[in-house]
Amino acid sequence: MASATQHRIKKRALKTAHFLGLFLAMSLICIPGLWVVLNSFRPTIEIMAKPPVWMPQSLSLDHYRAMFGGAGEGGIPVMTYFRNSLIISITSTVIALLVGMAGGYAFARYSFKAKGMMFVALMASRAVPGVALSLPLFIIFGRTGIIDTHFGLILVYVAMNVPFTIWLIDGFFRQVPKELAEAAEIDGCTRWQAFWKVEFPVARSGIASAGIFAFLTSWNEYALASQLTRSTTSKTMPVGLLDFTSQFTLNWGGMCALAVLMIIPALLLTFVVQKHLIAGLTFGGVKG
Amino acid sequence: MAQVQLKNVVKKYGALGVVHGVNLDIAEGEFVVLVGPSGCGKSTTLRMVAGLEDITGGDIVIGDRVVNDLPPRERNLAMVFQNYALYPHMTVRENLGFSLKIAKKSQPEIDRAVDEAANILSLTPLLDRKPGALSGGQRQRVAMGRAIVRQPEVFLFDEPLSNLDAKLRTQMRVEIKKLHQRVGSTVIYVTHDQIEAMTLADRIVIMRDGHIVQVGTPLQVFENPVNTFVATFIGSPPMNLLDGTVQAGQVVLADGTTIPLPPGLHIADGRRVQFGVRADNIMPEGHALPPTAHMAFVDMAVTLTEPLGTETLLYATLAGTEIQAKMLNPRPVSPGETMRFGVALDKCHIFDADTGLNLRG
Amino acid sequence: MFRAKLPPWLVLLLPAFIIILAVVAIPLILSLYSSFTPYHLTRPDTLWKWTGSFNYIKAASDANFWKAFGRTVLLLTIALNTEMLLGLGLALMVSKVTRGQRALRTAMMFPMMFSPILVGFQFKFIFNDNVGLVNNALQSLGLTDVAIPWLVDGNLAMFAIIFAEVWTSTSVFAILILAGLFAIPQDPLEAAKVDGCTPWQSFRFVTLPFLMPFIYIAMAIRSLDVARAYDIVQVMTNGGPARRTELLWTLIGRTGYVDARMGYANAMGYIAILMSIGFTIYFFLKLQTARRELGMGEM
Ligand SMILES: Nc1ncnc2c1ncn2[C@@H]1O[C@H](COP(=O)(O)OP(=O)(O)OP(=O)(O)O)[C@@H](O)[C@H]1O
Ligand SMILES: [Mg+2]
Numbered sequence: 017m018a019s020a021t022q023h024r025i026k027k028r029a030l031k032t033a034h035f036l037g038l039f040l041a042m043s044l045i046c047i048p049g050l051w052v053v054l055n056s057f058r059p060t061i062e063i064m065a066k067p068p069v070w071m072p073q074s075l076s077l078d079h080y081r082a083m084f085g086g087a088g089e090g091g092i093p094v095m096t097y098f099r100n101s102l103i104i105s106i107t108s109t110v111i112a113l114l115v116g117m118a119g120g121y122a123f124a125r126y127s128f129k130a131k132g133m134m135f136v137a138l139m140a141s142r143a144v145p146g147v148a149l150s151l152p153l154f155i156i157f158g159r160t161g162i163i164d165t166h167f168g169l170i171l172v173y174v175a176m177n178v179p180f181t182i183w184l185i186d187g188f189f190r191q192v193p194k195e196l197a198e199a200a201e202i203d204g205c206t207r208w209q210a211f212w213k214v215e216f217p218v219a220r221s222g223i224a225s226a227g228i229f230a231f232l233t234s235w236n237e238y239a240l241a242s243q244l245t246r247s248t249t250s251k252t253m254p255v256g257l258l259d260f261t262s263q264f265t266l267n268w269g270g271m272c273a274l275a276v277l278m279i280i281p282a283l284l285l286t287f288v289v290q291k292h293l294i295a296g297l298t299f300g301g302v303k304g
Numbered sequence: 305m306a307q308v309q310l311k312n313v314v315k316k317y318g319a320l321g322v323v324h325g326v327n328l329d330i331a332e333g334e335f336v337v338l339v340g341p342s343g344c345g346k347s348t349t350l351r352m353v354a355g356l357e358d359i360t361g362g363d364i365v366i367g368d369r370v371v372n373d374l375p376p377r378e379r380n381l382a383m384v385f386q387n388y389a390l391y392p393h394m395t396v397r398e399n400l401g402f403s404l405k406i407a408k409k410s411q412p413e414i415d416r417a418v419d420e421a422a423n424i425l426s427l428t429p430l431l432d433r434k435p436g437a438l439s440g441g442q443r444q445r446v447a448m449g450r451a452i453v454r455q456p457e458v459f460l461f462d463e464p465l466s467n468l469d470a471k472l473r474t475q476m477r478v479e480i481k482k483l484h485q486r487v488g489s490t491v492i493y494v495t496h497d498q499i500e501a502m503t504l505a506d507r508i509v510i511m512r513d514g515h516i517v518q519v520g521t522p523l524q525v526f527e528n529p530v531n532t533f534v535a536t537f538i539g540s541p542p543m544n545l546l547d548g549t550v551q552a553g554q555v556v557l558a559d560g561t562t563i564p565l566p567p568g569l570h571i572a573d574g575r576r577v578q579f580g581v582r583a584d585n586i587m588p589e590g591h592a593l594p595p596t597a598h599m600a601f602v603d604m605a606v607t608l609t610e611p612l613g614t615e616t617l618l619y620a621t622l623a624g625t626e627i628q629a630k631m632l633n634p635r636p637v638s639p640g641e642t643m644r645f646g647v648a649l650d651k652c653h654i655f656d657a658d659t660g661l662n663l664r665g
Numbered sequence: 666m667f668r669a670k671l672p673p674w675l676v677l678l679l680p681a682f683i684i685i686l687a688v689v690a691i692p693l694i695l696s697l698y699s700s701f702t703p704y705h706l707t708r709p710d711t712l713w714k715w716t717g718s719f720n721y722i723k724a725a726s727d728a729n730f731w732k733a734f735g736r737t738v739l740l741l742t743i744a745l746n747t748e749m750l751l752g753l754g755l756a757l758m759v760s761k762v763t764r765g766q767r768a769l770r771t772a773m774m775f776p777m778m779f780s781p782i783l784v785g786f787q788f789k790f791i792f793n794d795n796v797g798l799v800n801n802a803l804q805s806l807g808l809t810d811v812a813i814p815w816l817v818d819g820n821l822a823m824f825a826i827i828f829a830e831v832w833t834s835t836s837v838f839a840i841l842i843l844a845g846l847f848a849i850p851q852d853p854l855e856a857a858k859v860d861g862c863t864p865w866q867s868f869r870f871v872t873l874p875f876l877m878p879f880i881y882i883a884m885a886i887r888s889l890d891v892a893r894a895y896d897i898v899q900v901m902t903n904g905g906p907a908r909r910t911e912l913l914w915t916l917i918g919r920t921g922y923v924d925a926r927m928g929y930a931n932a933m934g935y936i937a938i939l940m941s942i943g944f945t946i947y948f949f950l951k952l953q954t955a956r957r958e959l960g961m962g963e964m
Contacts, residue, residue: 044832051791143945147892155699236778268790
């Protein structure tokens, strides 16, 4: 019986190790983020205190009040940034999804020469680092006058998101048997109707996951936005974060408040489509 | 070569009991077949022996070790899974040789075992394919092969032949029997197929709803079913059961027809029973086995015939119940024709109408 | 009647190609051209002066450039591998959890929602030598009483950057690998157990081959935007102190925007672009091979 008890002890040890490992990992994942949230509610003096104040003494909404009031913090127009971010992210996501759906459908349903090459070229276009792309875009946008406009940034974000969107959606359309659309056509649908009535609904969760990725990319992008937007008319929130810094100081509490404002929409959206997210990535990528 | 014992083994999924206290002693080298309706817990029992499912209660002994807490690899057994469970990323050859590779056998040794198994199972031309490129039956053969390259103490088979065509199935059945005779390992084998169960088994175990109903040699369970469940489950076609009441040593059926009780049975008057007779023991006069000492005769109208070649299966109605009977040396029978049937009483059974238990004991 | 002649796939792909042409291809051609000129932002006429491969030769003989290049490759190698291993471990641990797994999965995705620039600020503060969370914690626990110069010392700063990068991106790996773990059929794993595998052997011979495509997908996705690290580095150290954390991207950014030497910056940019595309193509090819291994069909 010795080996049976041994097994039991080993099992228990493994269980404990599992729990501890998970606890440690989750702490590492959550603490830096939660720390940001916490600091957005603490007065700057307390954040900067030395020796550190571990137990928050006074929580307040001061940073939020200052942020939305626009007073006292050099009048950072947070709501304008928020609106810019929202307009740019949503518009570019919708357009990227439409363009991506068309492209993904083409890759999934038609065979043509150099398909593999085209696919890789498409992906490679996404791999161009933002900072390297921003140099020539800066020049071109400056010449054509679309620098510092919503339109310019939307255009860039659509181009950034299309390849990945095509990849995910392509994988999903492949999951939908061709016969399904064919059956619908025999039943009297046009090709167009067959797509919207039969293939689109089945591929919906792939489209949802592509959508959230596109949204998060646009919402959080910094390298290009920082060069292509200059004024409050088009600055997005990631760029706005820099308003809280000056040469030598950094308004950490205020920055945290803006950070929370940035995270909340992303968090909500991710939570809503969480299930689609995993399904979308799995199908899009592996079975594709 | 090891004995396998199940002592009061219980399996529960949460509150749902799936196996309720199974007791079974399997001798070294014995070939035991588990049968039972779908969902009765056969696979679960097998998987508990394999160590793939924790047991909720009881003990499992393999050889002389209680293996309740041992992982599968320390139980020295091979298993053929109901749904193949092949490694999709390995070729057939790698699938077959995998367990030997894990056991750190030398490459020539592995090659020899794999080639031999591939030969037995006619898999040689498929050795370099991946499972994705095989048909259902071919996959099943690979799954079989994976078990037989090893020479474990215990073989577990979960419906290993269910996807093969009739010819291949017969062939494989013979191969399994030969394999068992050659290696002499203990075998636990799950099947739905009557013929497989009857031809392969040293002993048959009949399960229902997580209980063992009867254990015995194929002939025992066929000839002496403990209750109506076994009587109708084992044997094809299933045993005919007629409702009736005992009156003065006879069974009175619903329409007043009387059939004498089988010899040696004494049952109190008024008891409600079921009279059980297999198709082989109720035959039309002139197309039957030679009559025995204990015969009874009934007239029945034939409703349907199923010619099977050397014999014909007759469907007839007796006291409102449909009955199947066999006709040897068949002649054409037209539906509606009334024939006189002889019943071999000494092969018949009387079951209690309420409990279903065989009253012969 | 012109439209009718185009094959449908081309019509469908056209919008995508037009946008990518406008936003990626044409600018890249422009930057390729300007990389052969001494183009200076403040002196537009320099765009018309052809200097051939001068900028490239200059970059190739610039020790700072090569240091940044080497550092970038090193950072990517360390970060991607660490993320992969940690993501794998995390996914394995989460997959074993029976109760509350949904909540864990959501928490696991938390860092993905953070803008890289925000991550940069966040860790700049966490690793601040004076009031940062890390030093505060170490000092309060009595592990040290000096202020560790996390963002000042070259190696420590590299470590802090990698830490931040790993923090944001491990969840991408974890999620994809978790999706992979859910997609693994159980029977081959059971067969492996019966075939005599130890848990480690089951993992090595069955689970891992199944996970490989998922790992490559994660690598491919990550390689599409490895340059996100630029945002983090720019905020945390901006390549400093004294170029000790200079990466290709921060070097390009500074040369282009601060020094306004666009031609030279574009030349270096091209090298960065080729490196990124190389990474991407490599992982996509790997992904295809891994899929074929599992018989999952062609791309
Ligand atoms: N993980 C599980 N959770 C709950 N119930 C389960 C689980 N696995 C099996 N069962 C139930 O246990 C019962 C026995 O299942 P088992 O697979 O052993 O049947 P079986 O006799 O092998 O049937 P078949 O002949 O169809 O293969 C079934 O009713 C099944 O629904
Ligand atoms: Mg079963």
